[in-house]
Amino acid sequence: xxxxxxxxxxxxGMGDLEEVGGKNxxxxxxxxxxxxxxxxxxxxxxxxxxxxxxxxxxTGLAERISEKLGSLxxxxxxxxxxxxxxxxxxMVDQPFPEELEKDIRSAYEQLASDAELSFAxxxxxxxxxxxxxxxxxxxxxxLNVRGIEAVLTAIREVxxxxxxxxxxxxxxxHGFAHDAVALSAGVQRMVRxxxxxxxxxxxxxxxxxxxxxxxxxxxxxxxxxxxQGAVNPDxxxxxxxxxxxxxxxxxxxxxxxxxxxxxxxTDATVGRTTEFVDVDxxxxxxxxxxxxxxxxxxxxxxxxEEHYGRPMDIEWGKDGLDGELYVLQARPETVxxxxxxxxxxxxxxxxxxVVVEGRAIGQKIGAGAVKVLSDIDQMADFERGDVLxxxxxxxxxxxxxxxxxxxxxxxxxRTCHAAIIARxxxxxxxxxxxxxxxxxxDGREVxxxxxxxxxxxxxxxxxxxxxxxxxxxxxxxxxxxIMMNVGTPEQAFAFSRLPHKGVGLARLEFxxxxxxxxxxxALLDLDSxxxxxxxxxxxxxxxxxxxxxxxxxxxxxxxxMIAAAFAPEPVIVxxxxxxxxxxxxxxxxxxxxxxxxxxxxxxxxxxxxxxxDFAECFAMECAALKHVxxxxxxxxxxxxxxxxxxVAEIExxxxxxxxxxxVRGENDLSVVMMCELPSxxxxxxxxxxxxxxxxxxxxxxxxLTLGLDRDSSLxxxxxxxxxxxxxxxxxxxxxxxxxxxxxxxxxxxxPSDHPDLAQWLVEQGIESMxxxxxxVVDTWLAxxxxxx
Numbered sequence: 047x048x049x050x051x052x053x054x055x056x057x058x059g060m061g062d063l064e065e066v067g068g069k070n071x072x073x074x075x076x077x078x079x080x081x082x083x084x085x086x087x088x089x090x091x092x093x094x095x096x097x098x099x100x101x102x103x104x105t106g107l108a109e110r111i112s113e114k115l116g117s118l119x120x121x122x123x124x125x126x127x128x129x130x131x132x133x134x135x136x137m138v139d140q141p142f143p144e145e146l147e148k149d150i151r152s153a154y155e156q157l158a159s160d161a162e163l164s165f166a167x168x169x170x171x172x173x174x175x176x177x178x179x180x181x182x183x184x185x186x187x188x189l190n191v192r193g194i195e196a197v198l199t200a201i202r203e204v205x206x207x208x209x210x211x212x213x214x215x216x217x218x219x220h221g222f223a224h225d226a227v228a229l230s231a232g233v234q235r236m237v238r239x240x241x242x243x244x245x246x247x248x249x250x251x252x253x254x255x256x257x258x259x260x261x262x263x264x265x266x267x268x269x270x271x272x273x274q275g276a277v278n279p280d281x282x283x284x285x286x287x288x289x290x291x292x293x294x295x296x297x298x299x300x301x302x303x304x305x306x307x308x309x310x311x312t313d314a315t316v317g318r319t320t321e322f323v324d325v326d327x328x329x330x331x332x333x334x335x336x337x338x339x340x341x342x343x344x345x346x347x348x349x350x351e352e353h354y355g356r357p358m359d360i361e362w363g364k365d366g367l368d369g370e371l372y373v374l375q376a377r378p379e380t381v382x383x384x385x386x387x388x389x390x391x392x393x394x395x396x397x398x399x400v401v402v403e404g405r406a407i408g409q410k411i412g413a414g415a416v417k418v419l420s421d422i423d424q425m426a427d428f429e430r431g432d433v434l435x436x437x438x439x440x441x442x443x444x445x446x447x448x449x450x451x452x453x454x455x456x457x458x459x460r461t462c463h464a465a466i467i468a469r470x471x472x473x474x475x476x477x478x479x480x481x482x483x484x485x486x487x488d489g490r491e492v493x494x495x496x497x498x499x500x501x502x503x504x505x506x507x508x509x510x511x512x513x514x515x516x517x518x519x520x521x522x523x524x525x526x527x528i529m530m531n532v533g534t535p536e537q538a539f540a541f542s543r544l545p546h547k548g549v550g551l552a553r554l555e556f557x558x559x560x561x562x563x564x565x566x567x568a569l570l571d572l573d574s575x576x577x578x579x580x581x582x583x584x585x586x587x588x589x590x591x592x593x594x595x596x597x598x599x600x601x602x603x604x605x606x607m608i609a610a611a612f613a614p615e616p617v618i619v620x621x622x623x624x625x626x627x628x629x630x631x632x633x634x635x636x637x638x639x640x641x642x643x644x645x646x647x648x649x650x651x652x653x654x655x656x657x658x659d660f661a662e663c664f665a666m667e668c669a670a671l672k673h674v675x676x677x678x679x680x681x682x683x684x685x686x687x688x689x690x691x692x693v694a695e696i697e698x699x700x701x702x703x704x705x706x707x708x709v710r711g712e713n714d715l716s717v718v719m720m721c722e723l724p725s726x727x728x729x730x731x732x733x734x735x736x737x738x739x740x741x742x743x744x745x746x747x748x749x750l751t752l753g754l755d756r757d758s759s760l761x762x763x764x765x766x767x768x769x770x771x772x773x774x775x776x777x778x779x780x781x782x783x784x785x786x787x788x789x790x791x792x793x794x795x796x797p798s799d800h801p802d803l804a805q806w807l808v809e810q811g812i813e814s815m816x817x818x819x820x821x822v823v824d825t826w827l828a829x830x831x832x833x834x
Contacts, residue, residue, distance in 0.1 A: 051097040051149040055090050055234075066092040066230040067170030069375050073232065076350065076373060083349045086372045090165070090234035091153045095172050097146050098205060098228045104143045107136060108225070111209070115224055120215040123425045123445060130211045137206035142198065150201065154194050154233065163235060164190045164310070164319075167200035168375070169207055170230040186210075189268060190236060190310045190319035201231040212444040219448075237374065240309040240320075241366030243334040244269030245279055246461035247343055248379055249351040249358045252469065253409060253460070256539035256611060257357070259297060260284040260344040263461045264334045266325055267307025269361055269374065275438045275458030275465070276322060278303040278405075278478045280334050284344035285610045285678065294677040296340055297610055298535070298603045301589050302459065303478075304330040331588040339364065342371050350376050359466075380470065389516040389543055392497040393820055396510035402454065402486060404479035406495075406502030407465045409540060411511045412452030412474045413493040416486045419443075433494060435486050439464035439475070447471060452494035454482045454504055476502030500536035516823050521545045522830040526807070527814035528822055529615075531793055534560065535607035541819045545826060548615030548682070549608060550741060550816020551793035554622045554667065557604035559632070562597055566663040568634025569593035579634055586633075594666060601670035602678075609680040618718055618741060618793075618816075620686040621667055625650050646755060651689025651720075652699050668706035676707070681714045686741055688720040693732045700736050710738070718789060722746035727775040730782035739789025740779050741816070744796040748772045767796035768803050780810045789813055801828040 048057055058066055058074025066074070070092035077087045102108040111133050120126050142150070158165075167188040186207035188200040207213065208229045217224055237244075245264035250257045265272050265279040272279050281300040288295035306322045335343075343362055350373070351358050357379040364371050392411040417432040419425065425446045428434070434450040436443075438457045444467055447453065453468050458477035468475035474496040476482075486492065486504070493509040496502045527547035532538055533556030558566075564583055568575065572583055572593045583593070590596035609617045625645035630636050638659075642648040649657075655664045674680050685708065690696045696719055700710055703717065710717045719726070719733060722743030726733055730740070744767045745756060751772050754761040766772075776792075783790035791814035797804040798821040807815060808829055817825055 049149045051094055051100070051146050052153045053092050053094060054153075055087075055092065055232075058092065064172050065094050065096070066232075067095075067172045067228075068377055069168060069170035070230050070232045071170075072376050073234070075353075076376060080349060080353060083353075085346050085349055086370055088235040088237055088372055088374070089157070090232055091157060092170065092233070093146075093150065093201060093231045095228035095230060097149075098230065100143055100146055101140070101205060105140050107140055110136065112225065115214070118214075120218045120445065126211050126215060126445070127423075130209055130214055133209040134206040137209070138199075138202050140202070142202075147198065150198060151194055154197055157233065157235070158194075164192045165197060166232075166234045166236050166374070167191050167197060167204055168232045168234065169204045170232055171208065172228045172230065187270065188319070189270060190240075192319075197233060201233075204231040205229050215445045234374070237363035237372045238365045238367045239363035240268050242364035242369075243267070244361075244363035244374075245272045245334075247347050247360050247362060248461070249347050249360075250379060251283070251539045252379075253406070254539035254543060256542065258286045258610065258613075259539070260286065260289075260347045261460075262335075262340060262343055262347075263302075263459055265302065265304050265307060266329070266334050267309050268320060269363055270320070271306065271308035271322065272459060273361070273462060275455065275462030275477065276308070277306055277459070278457065279459045279461070280304065281460070282335065282340045283607065284340060285606070285680075286344075286348055287613070288610075288678050288680070289341065289344055289348065291679055293679040294673065295344065296337060296603075297606045299333060299340075299589070299599070301331060301333060303480075304334065328588070331585060333589045335364070339371060346371070346373055354378070389518050391514050391516070391820075392495075392511055393514070394493075394495055394497065394509060394511045398493065398505035398507055398509040400503045401492070401506050402476070402479045402482050402504040404454070404476040404482070404502050405458075405460055406498070406500055407453075407460060407468050407475035407477055408473070408496050410472070410474040411493065411495045411497050411513075412450075413491070413508045413511075414451040416488055416490045416492055418483055418486060418488055419446075420483070433492055435482050437483055438462075439468075439477075447473065452476075454479060454486065454494060456480055456482050474502070476504055479504075498537075499534050514823075516544070518543070518545060521823075521826060524808075524826060524829045526812060526829065527791075528826050528829075529618075529791065529793075529814050529816040530612075530819050530822060531816050532608050532612075532819070533557065535604040536560075537819075538608040538611035542611040544819060544822050546612065546615065546822065547814060549612050549617040550791050550814055551686070552605065552608050552617055552619045554601070554605075554620055555624045555628070557601055558622055558624075561600040561604045563633055564597075565629060565632040565635035565638055566597055566666060567638040567659075568632075569597050570662055575634065583633065597666045598669045598673065601667065602673045605670060605683065606674045606678055606680055609674060609678075609683045613680060613682050616682050616684050616716075617680075618684045618686050618791075619671065620688050620720065621655065621664075623651055623688040644755070646749070652687055652695040653689075653691065655687075655702065656695065656698050664702070665706055668703065668708055672707045675713060675715065684716040684718055684738075686718045686720060687737070688743070689722065689746070690719055690733070691723060691725060693729060693736070696733055696736045716789070720746075720793075721779045722750070722794075724751055724775055727778040727782075730779050731786070734782060734786050734788055737788075740783050740791075742776055742779055742790070742792040742794060744772070744776070744792055744794025747775055747794070748796075751775055767794065768800060768806075773806070776807070777810060780807075780812055783813075784811055791816060797825060801825065804829060 055074045062071045247262040262282040263279040265277040271277040279302040283297040360376045361374040418435045430449040453475035493505040529550035531551040533553040587596040626639045627645045630639040716738040719737040721740035793816040
């Protein structure tokens with residue numbers, strides 16, 4: 047039975063926020079409303095705000111605390127630390143009022159039917175987890191708590207945590223009165239994720255705000271290791287529309303280092319109830335969730351988001367005993383969901399040496415002098431604008447994080463507390479570097495860039511960068527479609543926020559280079575490779591069933607990330623266009639590639655696809671594309687064939703695609719050809735008999751029309767897409783497509799570099815221009831006549 051002091055989760059809902067806080071009311075809301083939808087939440091009870099105020103008021107603590115904080119300057123780090131420590135000591139030592147303790151003991155007896163059970167005791171502040179005021183882990187969680195005496199102590203520790211340094215400072219900085227916030231302690235049955243796995247998931251992409259993906263992090267052991275940032279977790283993206291349609295929905299699987307995990311201690315009576323232990327190296331290279339686990343969690347996330355009607359931040363655990371997945375808490379996502387219609391883009395304009403790299407948090411750039419901190423007591427020496435470097439940026443350091451221009455840590459993933467707080471403060475952070483505190487030293491000037499995709503880079507010195515703003519809802523109408531050239535899947539969600547009509551060029555070789563890094567023939571021949579190379583490749587692909595699965599899944603993930611980001615607009619994927627010297631640079635590649643004096647006009651494109659040596663490699667590319675289109679339902683993916691010398695070649699490649707299940711015209715499949723050789727323009731009508739249109743590659747067209755090597759600095763000055771001979775070729779290709787009613791676009795560098803060329807192309811009637819993302823807005827406005 048519930049009392050004035052204690053309420054059972056099953057009796058709670060979001061209407062009880064003022065009584066039991068955000069976390070506990072949310073747990074009750076899910077138990078009460080989402081169990082029938084299959085969402086599993088462990089049972090428990092919560093102490094009430096009345097209980098907390100009774101604990102403070104009936105014991106005289108409230109008056110003592112108010113007097114202590116009345117004149118405190120929270121920006122004085124040492125004074126803040128001393129006051130917080132003294133107040134917490136009072137609270138932990140204070141016995142409960144008799145009636146409150148009786149109610150807690152009674153509830154515990156009902157919940158603890160099994161003597162082997164352990165409990166999590168979590169804090170839930172009555173002003174916490176509101177959309178406009180995230181307290182992001184500002185209070186404590188105690189895990190593996192066993193026995194009523196330990197539970198009572200943990201509840202007092204939870205109450206005391208409302209007066210830890212960061213919580214005191216947070217309330218002052220956000221205008222909350224100290225006595226306006228009360229704490230509820232949630233006592234919840236522990237999920238045995240210490241022998242399973244756990245993590246955090248968001249119902250949107252935390253970096254870009256892309257709403258159609260669930261982002262899941264996972265590691266072995268208790269989830270607090272992920273939240274604290276002690277573990278670099280696995281990462282998964284799941285595409286919501288495919289999930290709802292019953293299609294294959296996993297966009298990305300990323301293997302994290304997972305070098306350590308948090309587990310129960312064998313003896314919880316000594317006061318330390320959890321500890322970190324090393325993960326076996328072979329196990330750490332495996333994914334901590336199966337695909338079915340990932341999809342189950344994503345279904346939980348979508349169900350929870352739909353119930354709450356807003357993006358959510360959810361902690362989960364997989365029980366190693368029963369194999370079930372449980373939701374441990376859910377709260378509103380509070381950072382990205384506040385973004386408006388103005389897009390702020392940071393772009394490096396200078397260059398520098400990368401000295402440290404890790405996981406990018408946010409999409410900004412910051413610069414300043416390095417300050418390496420190993421302890422909270424060093425904070426007084428930190429100057430505003432310094433770059434904070436630490437092993438693991440503890441959320442206790444929130445007062446100092448406000449002063450930093452950027453944050454760099456050795457450990458942590460994208461969903462640790464430190465990353466969440468850095469996002470909330472709008473500060474770029476590079477986490478999980480592994481070695482920042484060893485490589486970077488105090489006073490060294492660095493630039494921290496999180497504007498280059500998933501990888502965050504720390505550059506030597508102060509590197510120049512620009513910041514631009516775009517009003518996304520104020521772009522003028524123009525007479526052509528502006529598409530984008532995108533080859534980096536990790537930036538696709540962010541790029542999709544730019545105004546666009548899809549992707550005119552997704553380079554498969556970029557995806558293979560970043561996602562695979564191994565020559566496809568070396569993967570297919572793995573069993574026959576020499577020892578060291580075989581061992582190196584085997585380590586890289588350890589999380590995948592076979593070498594072929596590694597290639598197909600990873601390439602499919604790269605394609606699907608881009609396709610999902612830009613859906614329903616078309617995404618034109620160009621089959622791999624590595625030159626032989628570029629293929630040779632992939633791991634194991636030298637053994638399979640010929641030496642060519644001029645690879646630029648050698649063994650590449652259509653002729654490679656049709657060769658016997660490359661047949662199985664091409665088959666794997668096709669399998670990846672077929673999975674994305676057929677199994678995932680991303681039929682906005684179109685196929686583009688590069689460097690076609692003869693009509694017979696395009697006829698042969700289209701036929702070959704069909705043998706691999708990619709039949710032109712079936713399931714809305716369009717096959718486009720790169721128009722980049724003079725022969726393509728001269729015989730445009732004959733080539734168009736076999737494809738659905740042209741995408742003009744102005745780089746190669748210029749090179750081959752003018753007879754110059756665009757890789758040679760000796761003749762680079764002559765390279766200009768606006769040369770009359772080149773324009774004649776472009777005009778012929780465009781007119782041929784228009785006369786046949788077929789697609790015609792351009793995906794070369796020219797329109798990005800030359801606004802006058804872009805204007806000329808519009809006048810020719812070109813259907814689309816695919817531009818580098820950083821030139822989209824300027825070119826769009828130039829065509830509209832509102833810029834330049």
